[in-house]
Amino acid sequence: MTVQELPGAAAYRPTPPPAWRPRTDPAPLLPDPEPHRVLGTGAELDRALMLKLYAELVRGRRFNAQATALTKQGRLAVYPSSTGQEACEVAAALALEERDWLFPSYRDTLAAVARGLDPVQALTLLRGDWHTGYDPREHRIAPLCTPLATQLPHAVGLAHAARLKGDDVVALALVGDGGTSEGDFHEALNFAAVWQAPVVFLVQNNGFAISVPLAKQTAAPSLAHKAVGYGMPGRLVDGNDAPAVHQVLSEAVARARRGGGPTLIEAVTYRMEAHTNADDATRYRGSAEVDAWRDHDPIRILEGELTARGILDEDGIRAAAEAAETMAAALRDQMNADPVLDPMDLFAEVYAEKNGQLREQAAQLRAELEAEAR
Amino acid sequence: MATATDKKPATMAQALQRAMRDAMAEDPTVHVLGEDVGTLGGVFRVTDGLAKEFGEDRCTDTPLAEAGILGTAVGMAMYGLRPVVEMQFDAFAYPAFEQLISHVAKMRNRTRGAMAMPIVVRVPYGGGIGGVEHHSDSSEAYYMATPGLQVVTPATVEDAYGLLRAAIASDDPVVFLEPKRLYWSKSDWSPEAPAAVEPIGKAVVRRSGRSATLITYGPSVPVCMEAAEAAREEGWDLEVVDLRSLVPFDDETVCASVRRTGRAVVVHESAGFGGPGGEMAARITERCFHHLEAPVLRVAGFDIPYPPPMLEKHHLPGVDRVLDAVARLQWEAEH
Ligand SMILES: Cc1ncc(C[n+]2csc(CCOP(=O)(O)OP(=O)(O)O)c2C)c(N)n1
Ligand SMILES: [Mg+2]
Numbered sequence: 001m002t003v004q005e006l007p008g009a010a011a012y013r014p015t016p017p018p019a020w021r022p023r024t025d026p027a028p029l030l031p032d033p034e035p036h037r038v039l040g041t042g043a044e045l046d047r048a049l050m051l052k053l054y055a056e057l058v059r060g061r062r063f064n065a066q067a068t069a070l071t072k073q074g075r076l077a078v079y080p081s082s083t084g085q086e087a088c089e090v091a092a093a094l095a096l097e098e099r100d101w102l103f104p105s106y107r108d109t110l111a112a113v114a115r116g117l118d119p120v121q122a123l124t125l126l127r128g129d130w131h132t133g134y135d136p137r138e139h140r141i142a143p144l145c146t147p148l149a150t151q152l153p154h155a156v157g158l159a160h161a162a163r164l165k166g167d168d169v170v171a172l173a174l175v176g177d178g179g180t181s182e183g184d185f186h187e188a189l190n191f192a193a194v195w196q197a198p199v200v201f202l203v204q205n206n207g208f209a210i211s212v213p214l215a216k217q218t219a220a221p222s223l224a225h226k227a228v229g230y231g232m233p234g235r236l237v238d239g240n241d242a243p244a245v246h247q248v249l250s251e252a253v254a255r256a257r258r259g260g261g262p263t264l265i266e267a268v269t270y271r272m273e274a275h276t277n278a279d280d281a282t283r284y285r286g287s288a289e290v291d292a293w294r295d296h297d298p299i300r301i302l303e304g305e306l307t308a309r310g311i312l313d314e315d316g317i318r319a320a321a322e323a324a325e326t327m328a329a330a331l332r333d334q335m336n337a338d339p340v341l342d343p344m345d346l347f348a349e350v351y352a353e354k355n356g357q358l359r360e361q362a363a364q365l366r367a368e369l370e371a372e373a374r
Numbered sequence: 375m376a377t378a379t380d381k382k383p384a385t386m387a388q389a390l391q392r393a394m395r396d397a398m399a400e401d402p403t404v405h406v407l408g409e410d411v412g413t414l415g416g417v418f419r420v421t422d423g424l425a426k427e428f429g430e431d432r433c434t435d436t437p438l439a440e441a442g443i444l445g446t447a448v449g450m451a452m453y454g455l456r457p458v459v460e461m462q463f464d465a466f467a468y469p470a471f472e473q474l475i476s477h478v479a480k481m482r483n484r485t486r487g488a489m490a491m492p493i494v495v496r497v498p499y500g501g502g503i504g505g506v507e508h509h510s511d512s513s514e515a516y517y518m519a520t521p522g523l524q525v526v527t528p529a530t531v532e533d534a535y536g537l538l539r540a541a542i543a544s545d546d547p548v549v550f551l552e553p554k555r556l557y558w559s560k561s562d563w564s565p566e567a568p569a570a571v572e573p574i575g576k577a578v579v580r581r582s583g584r585s586a587t588l589i590t591y592g593p594s595v596p597v598c599m600e601a602a603e604a605a606r607e608e609g610w611d612l613e614v615v616d617l618r619s620l621v622p623f624d625d626e627t628v629c630a631s632v633r634r635t636g637r638a639v640v641v642h643e644s645a646g647f648g649g650p651g652g653e654m655a656a657r658i659t660e661r662c663f664h665h666l667e668a669p670v671l672r673v674a675g676f677d678i679p680y681p682p683p684m685l686e687k688h689h690l691p692g693v694d695r696v697l698d699a700v701a702r703l704q705w706e707a708e709h
Contacts, residue, residue: 130484137488150477161452191446351522352482
């Protein structure tokens with residue numbers, strides 16, 4: 001009997017043993033044994049980029065502090081701070097071109113702001129105002145995503161669609177260490193690799209998923225190693241070394257853009273604050289660990305190196321601090337004004353057109369509002 | 375271009391294929407994706423020939439991962455495509471629930487209208503095909519309970535074409551439930567004169583009658599039509615309403631019928647408890663109370679996990695069970 005060769009089948013058909021061999025040589029996909037670093041290595045530094053990174057890091061730290069303060073004043077419902085992770089947040093924003101897409105998680109408000117999104121719009125969700133405060137297509141920033149890792153297949157699908165259309169658009173998806181245990185992480189990486197989609201996955205390994213440390217999350221040698229199983233390269237980077245994160249991300253973005261396929265990047269960093277303002281981190285970690293990470297603070301190590309190498313001086317440090325203060329004051333003022341919400345908007349965008357029961361319920365609410373107003 | 379599908383589609387499966395084919399030919403943003411939908415044409419052959427005609431980028435065999443299929447479809451829709459996703463079987467759509475409920479259904483609302491989700495999720499559903507476990511679920515109640523989704527199910531070959539075209543054209547997501555035991559049902563419908571594309575949300579009176587209304591959908595429509603014929607012997611002239619769309623729900627057509635007949639039985643395969651019939655009975659009672667001669671009754675699948683094939687005939691609402699319910703509509707009170 002002759003077996004007809006069907007299109008598409010050949011590439012995926014395994015050869016029977018003993019001729020079996022891996023489809024891809026895993027060695028080039030393996031991450032470096034140590035996280036990639038730029039600071040402290042004497043590597044050449046792009047002056048303009050360094051100053052930009054520094055200014056954004058300082059602004060980002062101030063943004064985190066201001067947002068956390070706003071929760072205490074009841075102006076934000078909740079804030080998952082990225083204090084300590086600013087290098088990842090800022091580098092993610094700066095590694096992308098205008099036409100690229102960012103897929104943030106709930107922790108990544110700062111990445112959206114560093115990308116140029118208005119801070120008030122970025123905080124709309126966490127303020128308890130509408131779920132998404134901006135038009136994702138206008139900014140090419142997907143809505144901040146709370147169901148863990150579910151944004152990852154979106155990034156893959158979007159990147160795939162862009163490639164089918166012939167656009168050289170790259171999608172960058174952000175996820176936490178805990179999120180890598182979710183099924184959607186696995187499915188997204190697998191689809192990305194099979195489709196060779198122009199997508200980059202940045203895992204911010206900040207040590208914890210709320211209270212659960214990474215050791216209870218995975219037995220993998222590193223999260224970056226997970227890439228190998230999908231047939232894509234894994235990169236490990238010091239997530240507090242802003243130039244290093246920027247470099248690794250830029251390389252992965254460039255690779256995706258030229259048709260080289262997806263990359264998984266694990267950035268090793270640390271969540272300096274509690275999971276959110278509602279969490280008590282003293283229940284699951286000691287202050288010694290937090291203090292140890294303070295010595296490896298992303299702003300501190302960048303500032304140290306840039307001043308030592310004469311790229312940054314006292315004036316530059318002061319200017320960055322002042323710019324951050326101006327941003328914070330403006331944010332405070334804007335957030336102190338109560339947003340005006342229209343309750344009738346509850347029904348406005350469930351569907352393009354209200355169905356029968358939504359029309360009835362909208363009429364009911366309108367009547368209630370009118371009775372209240374009387 | 376002449377293709378094998380230009381001959382008369384006689385079955386529901388072929389009408390569904392034709393609907394996708396015509397939509398893909400008209401609109402280059404329509405993409406089909408799922409498990410085995412490409413080379414094989416789907417396990418029910420509903421996507422037969424699409425990969426060949428439009429290429430594998432338009433009709434794509436995906437990796438085996440339902441959340442991944444629907445999740446990537448969300449991203450594709452974000453970029454302006456109109457994905458038509460095939461879930462291989464009712465029970466195998468469950469891994470995609472999180473994407474469906476947290477993203478597909480909510481995206482328009484979350485983004486205040488900025489980002490709609492024109493996605494169709496096609497799901498072969500229901501029993502009666504002798505399938506072993508996990509191949510015969512009626513999962514419509516889960517979808518109906520999720521605001522943001524439209525839930526549509528055809529019962530005829532004509533509607534299979536028209537409703538799927540309407541679903542693909544809709545800017546909001548549609549869970550398109552295909553009664554798998556009707557895949558091979560036939561009609562004279564011809565693709566050369568495609569049925570008018572019905573708007574989603576309109577029920578249709580399949581059979582007029584004066585005694586009572588049977589309200590049903592999908593695989594139970596032929597059962598109710600048969601029951602209505604059999605009921606003539608008992609002296610009952612039954613009206614049969616085919617809902618076609620569970621969400622949005624056509625209160626108007628349903629209530630107009632019940633007001634005329636004064637009696638109603640809701641018939642479906644899915645479990646009765648927490649099932650679609652409860653919602654429908656409540657809606658009818660709320661709107662037609664003074665027209666009712668008897669309580670609205672439900673004929674549904676039992677509240678059990680779907681039974682093994684050798685027992686499914688006892689589970690599925692059949693003609694006798696429908697007629698028993700009709701008999702319980704308090705006819706004696708009239709006299
Ligand atoms: C599917 C899902 N399960 C549980 C949660 C609740 N939850 C929110 S954040 C979080 C921890 C996530 O940790 P990680 O992925 O490391 O991100 P991080 O918060 O550290 O940035 C959990 C369990 C959720 N949002 N989504
Ligand atoms: Mg974490």
